[in-house]
Amino acid sequence: MKLTCLRLLMVSVLATLLTMSSADLQYDFYNSSCPNAETTIRNVVYSQIDANPSVAAALIRLLFHDCFVRGCDASILLDPSSANPSPEKSVIPLAQAGYQAVDQIKAAVEAVCPGKVSCADIIAFAARDSVNKSAGFSYAVPAGRRDGSVSTDFSLLTNMPSPSFGIADLVGSFKRKNLDVDDLVTLSGAHTIGVSHCSSFTNRLYPSVDPAMDAGYAADLKVPCPAPPGRGVPDNLVNNSAVITTPMTFDNQFYKNALARRVLFTSDAALMTRNDTVAKVTENAADLAAWKVRFAASMVKMGNIEVLTGTQGQVRKYCRAIGS
Numbered sequence: 001m002k003l004t005c006l007r008l009l010m011v012s013v014l015a016t017l018l019t020m021s022s023a024d025l026q027y028d029f030y031n032s033s034c035p036n037a038e039t040t041i042r043n044v045v046y047s048q049i050d051a052n053p054s055v056a057a058a059l060i061r062l063l064f065h066d067c068f069v070r071g072c073d074a075s076i077l078l079d080p081s082s083a084n085p086s087p088e089k090s091v092i093p094l095a096q097a098g099y100q101a102v103d104q105i106k107a108a109v110e111a112v113c114p115g116k117v118s119c120a121d122i123i124a125f126a127a128r129d130s131v132n133k134s135a136g137f138s139y140a141v142p143a144g145r146r147d148g149s150v151s152t153d154f155s156l157l158t159n160m161p162s163p164s165f166g167i168a169d170l171v172g173s174f175k176r177k178n179l180d181v182d183d184l185v186t187l188s189g190a191h192t193i194g195v196s197h198c199s200s201f202t203n204r205l206y207p208s209v210d211p212a213m214d215a216g217y218a219a220d221l222k223v224p225c226p227a228p229p230g231r232g233v234p235d236n237l238v239n240n241s242a243v244i245t246t247p248m249t250f251d252n253q254f255y256k257n258a259l260a261r262r263v264l265f266t267s268d269a270a271l272m273t274r275n276d277t278v279a280k281v282t283e284n285a286a287d288l289a290a291w292k293v294r295f296a297a298s299m300v301k302m303g304n305i306e307v308l309t310g311t312q313g314q315v316r317k318y319c320r321a322i323g324s
């Protein structure tokens with residue numbers, strides 16, 4: 001009896017702690033300080049995607065890279081400077097289109113309410129708007145994130161999961177960010193959209209094809225990626241979801257590809273190596289509507305990682321430099 005009470009108490013303390021840690025962000029955060037913030041951001045995101053469809057994938061990926069390294073604090077946006085020559089962005093080059101879109105968004109938001117909307121919140125809203133534009137569903141994003149001032153190559157290297165990870169490392173890396181196995185499988189669905197360099201997956205093609213990869217798919221990939229890049233072999237781009245002809249359309253195709261063993265990275269294929277993750281891949285492949293609900297919830301959860309709020313950090317005026 002005593003043990004049951006203790007357990008109940010622990011559960012309620014844990015629940016309170018969880019509520020406290022996510023209560024710092026608020027829905028409709030900019031309602032009074034910048035009522036047009038979300039509309040302004042959405043308008044710029046949509047026009048940027050209309051002009052260049054690759055912006056959608058770049059902005060969705062930006063949230064992941066921002067939040068996994070030092071929390072969702074826009075540290076990914078900081079450019080190299082003489083004081084900090086190796087920030088996060090110097091290690092893994094993300095699509096320039098994403099950074100440029102954030103510049104445009106920030107300029108538009110500063111024009112309507114100077115100094116109010118953080119770059120970290122812009123990343124979270126812009127990812128949501130990119131999902132809506134490419135996948136046709138939206139979700140509310142709590143806000144109030146503040147921008148950090150530290151960005152180092154070391155923190156990126158120690159926090160980002162690698163495409164060569166197996167399932168245990170992937171689960172561990174998500175767990176360290178308070179994300180569970182369901183979040184891992186759900187968010188991996190983002191690999192339906194966008195592009196990848198050959199160098200991210202040629203480990204699965206050479207010197208021999210990974211037996212976990214469909215042989216026909218491997219043969220298709222060897223056309224744009226005839227050998228490991230380097231020594232005169234270019235590092236070409238391929239669509240993340242080679243099955244579909246419109247790579248900028250975002251749905252649950254990733255899971256269908258995973259079941260057909262037609263996904264790019266070791267880390268994608270790793271989802272097919274454990275019973276529980278296979279079950280979740282199968283569920284998401286079969287039920288687009290249910291995956292959308294899960295994806296929205298997991299994006300909000302990812303957007304809560306180690307946020308700075310209140311008087312912590314700052315609101316940068318220009319997202320690429322601190323104190324600006």
Ligand code: HEM
Binds near residue numbers: 162165170200
């Ligand atoms: C599970 C761990 C993950 C690993 C190891 C991983 C790895 C990668 C790699 C290697 C690329 C290709 C980069 C290149 O070759 O240029 C990529 C692309 C991409 N990833 Fe992930 N990723 C993971 C999770 C996520 C998550 C959680 C999201 C977002 C919810 C995401 C969204 C994307 C998108 C949209 C692209 C395409 C980017 C573009 O076209 O600009 N990834 N990822």
